[in-house]
Amino acid sequence: MNPPGAAGAQPESSATAGSTGEAKPAPEVLVTASANIPRTDGAPPAAGQPIPHARRPCLSWLRALPLLARPITRTMPWVTLITGCLAGTAFLAVMARVAGTSHSPLDLGTARLAFLPAIAALAFVLRAPFRPVTQVTPVPAWLAPAGHIALAAPVLAVACWAQLRIVAHTIPLRTLGHPPAIYPVIAQLTGWCAVTVAAAACADRSRYADLGGAIATPASFAAIALAWYAPVTSRFLIEPPATAHAVTIAWYSIATAGLALSCAAMRDRWHRYTRSRHRLSSPQRNPP
């Protein structure tokens, strides 16, 4: 996040790009372990060389997992997540209050809308602020964001349960016919969460990592709106015309694909920059 007038002052860029005097622009810089990079045994890397990664014995990080639980829990953005969940629940509570006075019960569509703030908050959970540092530690860099997602899951589940309870509370007991099935809604919300996590993970690996959540939220909302309104997708993802079973299967498939994409993005060790090294090393362009 650069203030106006301080363009180019990206700490990550200067740490990894390294080179200062090259005239040719480099569209992207690869920072990864390579057999060609000589080990220097504690010596700092020379200017212009990528940072070598620590050697990780296979699955050694599993032994470190209990030790990591505490820092992962402490670095988890609890306030963000809980604010999102509470905002949606508070909105639904207000709607339930209004629905009670106007005798018009809430539907599952309102529950879906109320879950959007939690989805938005989830997009900010994945951000690992010190990725260049964690990348050189003996444990995989993806462990912290994965741990945060694992911690967020029960909070989201509780929020979903509370919101569905609020909606159910507004429906009178003596209604005609069967109430709508809940399991397709749960599948749909799970799919939304997975899409958001995937979008956040991808944004976190881009040059917009600082605002990954702010990018991932509109992106996932756009994906949700597209799934809802595009005729091609709505035939499979919306009930009706699709059946409850088909909707459930389709959304869990999307959730699986989203989680796979998230895993791939979180394990990605590349750091991409589209700005040229020349621009990064030319502070005289920006007067103080």
Added chain:
Amino acid sequence: MTATGGGPAVRGTGAAAPAGTGDRSRVTARHRAGRLRTVLGLARVEASLLVRSLLVLAGLLAGGAVVWVIFGSVEPLWWNAAWRIGFGQLVLGMAVLVAAQLAAGRARRDSMADLYASFPATACTRTVAHLAGLVGAAPASLVLIGATAVVVQVRGPIGAPSITVLAGGLLLVIAAGAAGIAIGTRFPHPLAGVLGALVLFLSSATSHLGSGGGIWLLPWEWTQDQLGSLPGPLAGYPPAGAHVLELAGIAVLAGIVALTVTAGRARARGGLATAGILALVVICLAGAMQLRPIPTAELNHLVREAADPASVQRCTTASHVRYCLYPGFGRDLPSVEAPVSGVLAHLPARPDQPLTLRQVLSLYLPDSTLTHGHPERQVSQWQAQMQRAPGNAATASAIYLPVGWWPAAGGRLADAHFDVALAAAEWAARIPHQATGNPNGPVFLPCVPLDQAREAIAIWLAILATRPPAGELQDGLGGLGTGRGFQGVEVRNTMVPTWAYPGWGASYITSAGAPQTTAAGYLLASAMLRLPEQKAARVLKSAWPTWLNWHTTDAQLAAALGIRMPSVPAPPAPFRTPRPGVTFVQPGSGPQNPLCTA
């Protein structure tokens, strides 16, 4: 994310140089001038960042897509379209809110507070610049207005745009941006902006939060108005001027809140509090103006237009058919006339009873958004008048076209033409509009011309008049032709396969009492189409009164034409075990449609 990322430094925006030897007033003047220069410079940068913001661009595209979807295929009515453009502005406003919040929170995010504190411009100066920089959101809003107005003009609108309503959309975007700045100065986390945008969206997208005149207090009412069903603009619906005032008040109030958060001096805060109170007064005043009931004279006129359309409509007679349209809708006449003329051209003999095509209003009057603030007795009177509206009575000698549903062009217009042609052909074939129940009640079952030659003749006439694609006609059988499904009604304890004609259920005409078309009737009509037209016309002309008799069967017509009666696939047998999503109704256990008779 250009609105939040780094940008070029402002030239000449440093703090005013201290006066060396000048007097106090000159120093103050120079200080003020320098500060103004700083504000203008920063505002120019912020506006430039907002103009180039990817978020705002995405919001513009999303807003355009929303307006496109909402417009649909119906012909645009400007008094409705102008308000619908505001929905797109609402989506754009959400994006501007997030972008403005990110920009305003920039100084306090990522531990940048110390760095920004070292700059010559104070937090309050930066906030003023952010607010002035909202000018950068105006181009996107104006582009949205311009682009959608071009689309509306190209599709041939009815009426004229309301500049006040369109300006309200622009103000909505500015107000959303000001709210984003107010949020960003206090809550720098990006989630705060996202939540603010969601609040903006949810307040307008749900129908629970507003009712009656209260719907106009929402940022931009989305779901409850009936603007698309009006035959012309209705004064005070929406109360555009008061709504613009409310949005302006909200924008000013949000700006004052943002300045109050960043203002350091108590004196400045006092002035801001006074201005905030004034803005609140303006908002309350605007709210009160929006809650005023629609003038009784206006509603009287509207009810008269609905209940007694003949008193206001302009009627034209062509080929002994009367076409009555509301003032301003005259450009629809050729489009409505064409399918009727096509049917008349192939008709062996015309009925004695004349045909009238008339526009009607599909207004729902016990609607409190229209009648709020009026006494119950008055509303009951209006409701009673509306019950006598011509569209509520089923009659075969009139075709009613509800306002706001006629398509502008394309495939939907072709479907609407087929609807009108079929209704005219049913009038010509004397198929009555009989039904069980009330069109507005829980049970309404139209009659079925089961095994009646006149149904096939009517379908044949409609196809000849409009020539729809054969595939679309065949699609009306559903899965019957391929054995993948079955749609039907029950008549006299027998399941009758039905045929959904092009435009069926699309409300291009009011279908109160319109007969239910059968698959057998369509299949016989399509067999007739394979014959030379002169031969079929000669057979029909030779015994026209016989063919119009409801006792004359499809088989008799097929025999007279010298063709084999097409076989109608039988409904599939019920499964031995129930299957999910499939419901079988045993004959005799469900509701029965009546048979169309004389």
